[in-house]
Amino acid sequence: MKMSIDRRTVIKSIKIALGSAAAIVLSGLIGLDYATSAGIITLLTIQDTKTDTLRLSVHRLLSFAVSMAAAWLICKIPVHNTVHYCIYLLVVVEVSYLMKWDGSISTNAVFGTHIFISNETAHVTAHVLINESGLLIIGTLMAMLMNWKMPDLEREIKEDIEYVEKEIKRLFGSIVQHLSEKNELDKTYDDVLKLAERLDGAVNLAANNMSNTENEYSQVYLDYFLMRRNQCAILRHLIRSFESIESIPEILRPAVDFLNELASGFSVMADADEQLSRLETVMGGFKSCPLPASREEFETRATVYHIMNEAEEFIKLKRNFWRQTGPDRIRLFSS
Numbered sequence: 001m002k003m004s005i006d007r008r009t010v011i012k013s014i015k016i017a018l019g020s021a022a023a024i025v026l027s028g029l030i031g032l033d034y035a036t037s038a039g040i041i042t043l044l045t046i047q048d049t050k051t052d053t054l055r056l057s058v059h060r061l062l063s064f065a066v067s068m069a070a071a072w073l074i075c076k077i078p079v080h081n082t083v084h085y086c087i088y089l090l091v092v093v094e095v096s097y098l099m100k101w102d103g104s105i106s107t108n109a110v111f112g113t114h115i116f117i118s119n120e121t122a123h124v125t126a127h128v129l130i131n132e133s134g135l136l137i138i139g140t141l142m143a144m145l146m147n148w149k150m151p152d153l154e155r156e157i158k159e160d161i162e163y164v165e166k167e168i169k170r171l172f173g174s175i176v177q178h179l180s181e182k183n184e185l186d187k188t189y190d191d192v193l194k195l196a197e198r199l200d201g202a203v204n205l206a207a208n209n210m211s212n213t214e215n216e217y218s219q220v221y222l223d224y225f226l227m228r229r230n231q232c233a234i235l236r237h238l239i240r241s242f243e244s245i246e247s248i249p250e251i252l253r254p255a256v257d258f259l260n261e262l263a264s265g266f267s268v269m270a271d272a273d274e275q276l277s278r279l280e281t282v283m284g285g286f287k288s289c290p291l292p293a294s295r296e297e298f299e300t301r302a303t304v305y306h307i308m309n310e311a312e313e314f315i316k317l318k319r320n321f322w323r324q325t326g327p328d329r330i331r332l333f334s335s
Helices: 007-029 036-045 050-074 081-099 102-117 126-146 154-181 186-212 218-243 250-264 272-286 295-325 327-333
Strands: none
Touching (some): 007 126, 036 050, 036 102, 036 126, 050 081, 050 126, 154 186, 154 218, 250 295
């Protein structure tokens, strides 16, 4: 299996390594006990986006306060330290799940070992609170510092947009071409699945970009990829419908002409309202058509009618994207 190295993963690995090492060194320099724990906290706190890292850091601080209060109370129970730790974990885990602080369970579990396991007598003193607070603050601050500067994803996003525009146009044209040339659609279907996979990655990339930057266009990029991903799902449906058509009666020729026009002028910049108006005219013409003369013609008409409905939904997805994006931002896609 071919392995590829993701630049973003490499950058995150470097941040984790440097940040954890720096947290350990800093904790040691100021004389904190269990200095290595600060490095573990940094490792566990660095996330893929600045927003996620900040959110997790806040959760850690809040849950830490609850955990220390719980530890202070549990220390007063006259039982073995291991039992103390068991009760402590039960309380910490339950509260964390209740408050949706799941990401803080691991660090608070480590703090619990410092209090209940590493010492013969479990106790929460001012020294313990200062030490554990110092480890948490250094670990989380180092994680936030490492994620302060995130890699610029806009170049990759624009490359994805260029690829998606070319590929979805090619695939739509190949599907429509089947009506006149009866070309095989199995390869086209596989290519649609590959495009869907690429779009899944692009959606994640755009979502990360939106969390890491305050760029006014970050939401537009995400909306674009979501729109194209939904259209890609419609392409899969269209392929199966097109495969069931053996021949097109002359009476349905306007529908074929419309689909060819849609394929040849395929672009995110194409006027969706104009396309919908043209489709409505074609669909209206069906009403004046004479009844089908055979079962085969009836089934063909039903399939073509279904295809036109799918095409309508395809265009509406773009129209909705246009409307929520606005004319000024839509120019991002004009180059």
